[in-house]
Amino acid sequence: MFGGWLGASVASYVALILLLILADVCFVFGQMDGKAGVFEILASPELKDSVILTFVSCTVTAILAVLLAVPMGYALSRYRFFGRSLIDAILDIPVILPPLVIGLSLLILFNQFPPLESGASLESSLNWLGIEVTNTKLAVVVAQFTVAAAFAVRAMKLSFDQIDTRTEEVAMSLGASRGRAFFDVVLPRSYKGVLAAGTLAWARALGEFGPILVFAGATRGRTEVLSTSVFLEINTGNIEGAVVISLLMISLAMTTILVVRFVCQKGGEDA
Amino acid sequence: MLKVESLCVESGAFQIGPVSFTIQSGECLGLKGASGSGKTTLMEAICGLRQVASGKISINQREISESTPAERNIGLVPQENVLFPHMRVAAQISYGLRLRKWSNRNTKQRVEEVAEALQIEHLLTRLPNKLSGGEAKRVAIARAIAFRPDLLCLDESFTGMDEATRQAVMETIGRAIEQDKITTLLISHQPQDLECLASACFDLDTPSGS
Numbered sequence: 001m002f003g004g005w006l007g008a009s010v011a012s013y014v015a016l017i018l019l020l021i022l023a024d025v026c027f028v029f030g031q032m033d034g035k036a037g038v039f040e041i042l043a044s045p046e047l048k049d050s051v052i053l054t055f056v057s058c059t060v061t062a063i064l065a066v067l068l069a070v071p072m073g074y075a076l077s078r079y080r081f082f083g084r085s086l087i088d089a090i091l092d093i094p095v096i097l098p099p100l101v102i103g104l105s106l107l108i109l110f111n112q113f114p115p116l117e118s119g120a121s122l123e124s125s126l127n128w129l130g131i132e133v134t135n136t137k138l139a140v141v142v143a144q145f146t147v148a149a150a151f152a153v154r155a156m157k158l159s160f161d162q163i164d165t166r167t168e169e170v171a172m173s174l175g176a177s178r179g180r181a182f183f184d185v186v187l188p189r190s191y192k193g194v195l196a197a198g199t200l201a202w203a204r205a206l207g208e209f210g211p212i213l214v215f216a217g218a219t220r221g222r223t224e225v226l227s228t229s230v231f232l233e234i235n236t237g238n239i240e241g242a243v244v245i246s247l248l249m250i251s252l253a254m255t256t257i258l259v260v261r262f263v264c265q266k267g268g269e270d271a
Numbered sequence: 272m273l274k275v276e277s278l279c280v281e282s283g284a285f286q287i288g289p290v291s292f293t294i295q296s297g298e299c300l301g302l303k304g305a306s307g308s309g310k311t312t313l314m315e316a317i318c319g320l321r322q323v324a325s326g327k328i329s330i331n332q333r334e335i336s337e338s339t340p341a342e343r344n345i346g347l348v349p350q351e352n353v354l355f356p357h358m359r360v361a362a363q364i365s366y367g368l369r370l371r372k373w374s375n376r377n378t379k380q381r382v383e384e385v386a387e388a389l390q391i392e393h394l395l396t397r398l399p400n401k402l403s404g405g406e407a408k409r410v411a412i413a414r415a416i417a418f419r420p421d422l423l424c425l426d427e428s429f430t431g432m433d434e435a436t437r438q439a440v441m442e443t444i445g446r447a448i449e450q451d452k453i454t455t456l457l458i459s460h461q462p463q464d465l466e467c468l469a470s471a472c473f474d475l476d477t478p479s480g481s
Contacts, residue, residue, distance in 0.1 A: 166349060166353045169315075171366070173343075173346070174347075174415070
């Protein structure tokens, strides 16, 4: 009885996800002119630009998110300090807020803040330094990073929580400073956590849409990433194109996750 | 020489001390007491891994009460197996030496010397997951004595070994302590461990010790 309940819960949800993908595949090959139609969409120059920007922005976001998540996750895992619970709660804001709200908040932060009568803003200050953010490729990364970093920090904290503090203490008793013990003993043991945090940030960035649409816009060939390509195709009534791009996104996400899992498992066997 | 004077350690609502004892250079003091009496907590405080509430700890006339664990030059062998999982045995033993910037030649020589004393020369290229419990414990001891600490702290270091391994490890550690004249603080529940290695005992259950 208990086994049946467990099995049914696993089977039903996995079946739902697979049916979603299967429905997309059936739609593409049922509605379109076979493989030729699919290749025509995949070979379009707009999609090529979108794929490149998606890949580059997701990778940059994942690297930045991991660079932030490693020290922040370690601090939250190991140190007890005033305001720790508040910081932990603040970290959930990007996770629970509607994506459009994040995009809108970024737009206001860069263009209407601080509220000065002179009209000077963070964006205008950056412009003075020759950096443009809003409605540029940089805005895509900023929008993706704002959300993805929260997921990466959570993953890294969990990873550090699972590593016994005793090993660090022994390293310190042998003469290592806390920092040296972290780099010599903790970080090598948490490489799976680093990979998991990076993958999670990459996958999250790939699926990001709301903040990008509001903060970076969806300009063809300029700030278009795969998630906005789907939106643009739907807006122009090209449902088949939208579904083909969706399947491409699913393939990219699945490939990334499988490669990282394979690397993790291989690393585990080697150790 | 280790000198502990009126040392108090707080761990939540639990307080240990005031405790005072002295271990002369090259001697081994057994620390005994019932489970939960705070033996490990006291040892951790001496190693600098816990804050002391009051009192003084000195090693060779150098006060270390406020020093970081790295500055104390103490070799710790904890109760549980805490070898670094990603380092081979030779790297584990040389870790403290590399931190003290020993030359490569001296490091290699010292690793071979300690490995020979603890009869683990054949294990130097292995990873910890390929070691038995007794072998892992010898490696942990080798790692703790390799950098010639001013004090060696052994916390139930012979627990979980079969009798033959236990005897062999006890003898090798006894020889190593004698050879290098290492001042040692030993925690053990086994009276035979204390009889074999310790020249005196301090009982945490008795306020004045014994």
